[in-house]
Amino acid sequence: xxxxxxxxxxxxxxxxxxxxxxxxxxxxxxxxxxxxxxxxxxxxxxxxxxxxxxxxxxxxxxxxxxxxxxxxxxxxxxxxxxxxxxxxxxxxxxxxxxxxxxxxxxxxxxxx
Amino acid sequence: xxxxxxxxxxxxxxxxxxxxxxxxxxxxxxxxxxxxxxxxxxxxxxxxxxxxxxxxxxxxxxxxxxxxxxxxxxxxxxxxxxxxxxxxxxxxxxxxxxxxxxxxxxxxxxxxx
Numbered sequence: 001x002x003x004x005x006x007x008x009x010x011x012x013x014x015x016x017x018x019x020x021x022x023x024x025x026x027x028x029x030x031x032x033x034x035x036x037x038x039x040x041x042x043x044x045x046x047x048x049x050x051x052x053x054x055x056x057x058x059x060x061x062x063x064x065x066x067x068x069x070x071x072x073x074x075x076x077x078x079x080x081x082x083x084x085x086x087x088x089x090x091x092x093x094x095x096x097x098x099x100x101x102x103x104x105x106x107x108x109x110x111x112x
Numbered sequence: 113x114x115x116x117x118x119x120x121x122x123x124x125x126x127x128x129x130x131x132x133x134x135x136x137x138x139x140x141x142x143x144x145x146x147x148x149x150x151x152x153x154x155x156x157x158x159x160x161x162x163x164x165x166x167x168x169x170x171x172x173x174x175x176x177x178x179x180x181x182x183x184x185x186x187x188x189x190x191x192x193x194x195x196x197x198x199x200x201x202x203x204x205x206x207x208x209x210x211x212x213x214x215x216x217x218x219x220x221x222x223x224x225x
Binding site: 004031032034036042043044045046049051089091093096097098099100101102103104105 | 116143152154155168208212213216217218
């Protein structure tokens with residue numbers, strides 16, 4: 001079982017502040033890195049699928065970067081809003097067959 | 113929008129019962145997955161399927177089986193439910209291809225008494 005680490009495990013952010021967190025994964029045999037947002041009582045929702053070293057993707061106030069050589073991805077939230085409160089899941093595809101290994105998630109609480 | 117529907121949001125069963133969790137997707141996706149989510153752990157893959165009648169074991173297949181008789185439906189079966197199978201179960205579907213995201217259902221919270 002692959003080790004995908006997410007840090008910090010949880011964080012509280014003041015509304016309006018920006019924040020970021022990290023996903024670390026094995027740097028060998030890389031195919032894809034996924035980010036999902038999971039709000040309470042809802043289903044996980046795909047944010048990004050990243051495949052190229054140096055990739056940067058953006059969706060509204062949320063963006064992500066990818067470094068496949070050193071095995072990490074950063075997720076950034078700019079100007080956090082209460083609706084950003086969720087668990088952000090990172091998942092790694094090392095076999096190229098869409099079989100994902102998930103991290104434990106970054107739980108974000110935005111304080112109004 | 114892709115719709116992944118799980119048959120129940122909440123389910124309570126007894127130890128030893130045979131339990132069926134159903135998942136249906138409406139986007140003709142080839143790949144389907146079953147995960148469980150437990151506190152303090154990431155999503156763990158139980159079984160997955162790349163096509164009709166195909167199945168592959170995930171990381172924690174013990175005590176489970178699956179069925180994929182039609183492309184849109186992927187069933188998870190607990191042959192003889194045990195209390196350690198109390199968990200949140202999530203189904204996902206995905207179109208084939210490395211850059212395709214997985215689309216998740218709302219989850220079934222299963223309690224085994």
